[in-house]
Amino acid sequence: MASTPPHCSITATKPYQTQRYPQNQPLKSQRQSRQSNQWTKQQVSLPKPLPLPSQAPRTAAKTPTATPTSSFSSLCPLPHPKSDLVTAFSGRRSTRFVSKMHLGRPKTTMGSYHSLLAEEALHQAVQFGNDDLALDDILLSFHSRLCGSDDYTFLFRELGNRGECWKAIRCFEFAVRREKRRTEQGKLASSMISTLGRLGKVELAKNVFQTAVNEGYGKTVYTYSALITAYGRNGYCEEAIRVFESMKDSGLKPNLVTYNAVIDAYGKGGVEFKRVVEIFNEMLRNGEQPDRITYNSLLAVCSRGGLWEMARNLFSEMVDRGIDQDIYTYNTLIDAICKGGQMDLAYQIMSEMPSKNILPNVVIIVLLLMDMLRLVD
Numbered sequence: 001m002a003s004t005p006p007h008c009s010i011t012a013t014k015p016y017q018t019q020r021y022p023q024n025q026p027l028k029s030q031r032q033s034r035q036s037n038q039w040t041k042q043q044v045s046l047p048k049p050l051p052l053p054s055q056a057p058r059t060a061a062k063t064p065t066a067t068p069t070s071s072f073s074s075l076c077p078l079p080h081p082k083s084d085l086v087t088a089f090s091g092r093r094s095t096r097f098v099s100k101m102h103l104g105r106p107k108t109t110m111g112s113y114h115s116l117l118a119e120e121a122l123h124q125a126v127q128f129g130n131d132d133l134a135l136d137d138i139l140l141s142f143h144s145r146l147c148g149s150d151d152y153t154f155l156f157r158e159l160g161n162r163g164e165c166w167k168a169i170r171c172f173e174f175a176v177r178r179e180k181r182r183t184e185q186g187k188l189a190s191s192m193i194s195t196l197g198r199l200g201k202v203e204l205a206k207n208v209f210q211t212a213v214n215e216g217y218g219k220t221v222y223t224y225s226a227l228i229t230a231y232g233r234n235g236y237c238e239e240a241i242r243v244f245e246s247m248k249d250s251g252l253k254p255n256l257v258t259y260n261a262v263i264d265a266y267g268k269g270g271v272e273f274k275r276v277v278e279i280f281n282e283m284l285r286n287g288e289q290p291d292r293i294t295y296n297s298l299l300a301v302c303s304r305g306g307l308w309e310m311a312r313n314l315f316s317e318m319v320d321r322g323i324d325q326d327i328y329t330y331n332t333l334i335d336a337i338c339k340g341g342q343m344d345l346a347y348q349i350m351s352e353m354p355s356k357n358i359l360p361n362v363v364i365i366v367l368l369l370m371d372m373l374r375l376v377d
Helices: 027-032 095-100 116-128 132-143 148-161 165-178 182-198 202-214 221-233 237-249 256-268 273-285 292-305 308-320 327-339 343-356 362-376
Strands: none
Touching: 116 132, 116 148, 116 165, 132 165, 148 165, 148 182, 165 182, 165 202, 182 202, 182 221, 202 221, 221 237, 221 256, 237 256, 256 273, 256 292, 273 292, 292 308, 292 327, 308 327, 327 343, 327 362, 343 362
């Protein structure tokens, strides 16, 4: 039986608090005034950022066979993640991936904030945006009709999902150059950082963040949180914590999204549970109340450490606070309990799942079978 973790305040009683887009200039004048984004070289608090070079001036003649380029240069390689956990709990191997597929419970429809024109722009970009000039022509033709950062965020995400990373970055550069409002530029930057983080392009995500900070629209909670998430999900725990501390030093107050990203980064980095609890308690002291993502991340830390008793306590606290569970909650809880050798308890919890309108999925079945085989051996 796994030893009981040191006492912490996680289960202590705490109060719970159950534009219109600006018109562009005429097309001809825009074509004449195209300029590459000039990246600045000012340093910020992140370690050893490399400046981005200025893009070469565009020639008038089109060269269809030219290789598409981006203003983003490769940074010096990041160190390999110090924990092997990231490979075991990332991508399609993770229980979080299965959770996002909504297996075992009715799928809810999430609101879509992009316009139909954004879908048409995406189709054109995928089919005909074969180089920088062609892609810019497509974006210019849709620019006055797209609905600001929501439509461009849709383009970033979908181009990235299709493996068109350079097009996603080019689209970001185009949108930032033509957007004059700092708040909207910050939204564009955080969306681009998040997209690159999901694609595993951590160096490029760092470069986008660095440029946004240098140019005055990146000093927001959302851009910092996006970079923390990008580092954490790719196993760079220490870098994620460094950004978190830099964020607080700059005078920004972390929000719930930030704390959830830090807790998740700690878990993937194999940090001891005591340090995770410290972040959790700091979050509560700052008035941020936990949600399902918070508890799922905490349960994942317990699962990886085999802290089945603490996992059970967290689950009970989650229920007491009135926070709904999902399949990922049960996956990680049962995983922690199985690692603690409590097979009867694991089966009992699985039998209670249908009453919550959540059915056991393949992850839970495999976990139980693996632990049965381990006990037989």
